[in-house]
Amino acid sequence: MELQESAFGFEIDRVVEAIEERDCEKVGLQFPQGLKRRATTVVDTLEERTDARLYVSGDPCYGACDLDEWLMRNTDMLVHFGHSPIKDSDDVLYVESRSDAPIRDVTLDAAEKLDADAPVCLVTTAQHSHVFEEARDILEDDGFEVVASGGGNRLNNTGQVLGCNYTSVVPDAPQVLYLGGGDFHPVGLAMDHPDKLLVVADPVNDQVREVDGEKFIRQRYAEISRAREADPDKWGVILSTKIGQRREEIAQYLLDNYDDTYLITMDEITPDRLLHFDADAYVNTACPRITTDDGPRYDDPVLTRVEFEIAVGERDWDDLSFDTFHGAWST
């Protein structure tokens, strides 16, 4: 069966070349949830063109922070589809899925919501990074001053955003144009930069909108208040076993400095898994988006480290900020 090219394209030739070059017998394939339906077609194509045994990861995958370590250990190469590298590794071949959706009209529509007299910071995701410069040119031709930063700090490209890292937003810019789909990054941008005007240009759905981060900030205040009122005797400190979500130094710090803390290691973090423990509240040192986006679905309060410090009275409410990841793993 031929690989059907759709709105998101994979570079299959590059995968075949890497399998041949490395003489791989076993190859792992990992897809984010939204691309898993294409796994069987990718397997068919690779089986036609190579002799490798193909192992598809069936576990959830939420980003390049979430590499299938079992496949890394047990195959000759892991092909990770849909995300750009947080950190390069010889064991992992990253294959971004690039959107071929046109960007010109949606970018110009979005520009009408911006202040033409102020600099605009342009950000995007791995799916659209290959058209970042095209988008910048469109805005500059339209008369805007475009600013951009990024790369380093887990980020592969200029202007790229990750769910845990919005450092590519230039601090001085009063407004941000996000080129990409979904709600996930607009929400993250709004939480990390609640003081900026945020406009979304979504090329896949051809939609433009403004995003207000206020309600997410209010939700975090509510969660901290819930934890204060509960006055927990036992705090579970969650340490992720996922390679790119493992912040052991923060977990250790909390364990060393607070008596009522218990270290809980987890791969997937879900509300039902925490129900089994008798802790009264949790500090999540793994992916901050679990805390901010899913936290209110948990029976007990789940806070970030800074939110915990506010809850126990070590910090002021004014210190509330979005929890971000800046480093990568060392092994």
Added chain:
Amino acid sequence: MELQESAFGFEIDRVVEAIEERDCEKVGLQFPQGLKRRATTVVDTLEERTDARLYVSGDPCYGACDLDEWLMRNTDMLVHFGHSPIKDSDDVLYVESRSDAPIRDVTLDAAEKLDADAPVCLVTTAQHSHVFEEARDILEDDGFEVVASGGGNRLNNTGQVLGCNYTSVVPDAPQVLYLGGGDFHPVGLAMDHPDKLLVVADPVNDQVREVDGEKFIRQRYAEISRAREADPDKWGVILSTKIGQRREEIAQYLLDNYDDTYLITMDEITPDRLLHFDADAYVNTACPRITTDDGPRYDDPVLTRVEFEIAVGERDWDDLSFDTFHGAWST
């Protein structure tokens, strides 16, 4: 805080001794779901008596087949509570939780449902293995011929049953007395030995009952029929990444002999995780109880290897049998 002793007791002294003997800095603690609520109390006790840093596994744990490999690699010793070893390892200390529920009355009550003129095979779980000989004596004093086997084949003790292994049932015995709680083992016993009279003596709830396996067998027929009618183009072959549920030779055999098969590796296997793939049916080579107990909750049919071979016409319906594990892992 003192460890509260309840119906299930842990041998904390043995854990403390092992931590001291091995001079452990980091110790992993793993509990089955039903015992996770006691984790914080065990941590408190061990922190009072040792200097080790304690890591509690927050991932689900379904048996001694399901060791937390991340903790095995990243701590100096893993203490696995609640199950007896499938295979001994220097890296793992197994601490069974022993029930102190009295067994005499419930065993004699159950005996009234048995045929006094035929041999009875006695089986139990790790929670009651320490009173196995006491139960045997009670039955023999009551006039029964008691037969027993087991040990080896993943089984730690004579007469012990696992969810995937009921080989301790003596083939010639027409009746089985199961000493233990829950529905899980009665269901497995009934599926593996549908021709035997099966009586449950549950010491924890002080209950006696007969179990009929017929409905479980009918359910498997229905699942195979569902798969035949769907006539799948694509079969997902599920390979577990859990240390004691990884039957790679069966998965490889299926991949090598059937074209329409795709290898999917998974840790936790759940209905929602399979929804992301476009396979039409699945062969589960991991824990057989996922197939038999949870299979009907899956959108697509999930079969065991033998059930798959019946579905594709390679075997007769008469070959239908309960899928069992007889070996342990080699690494």
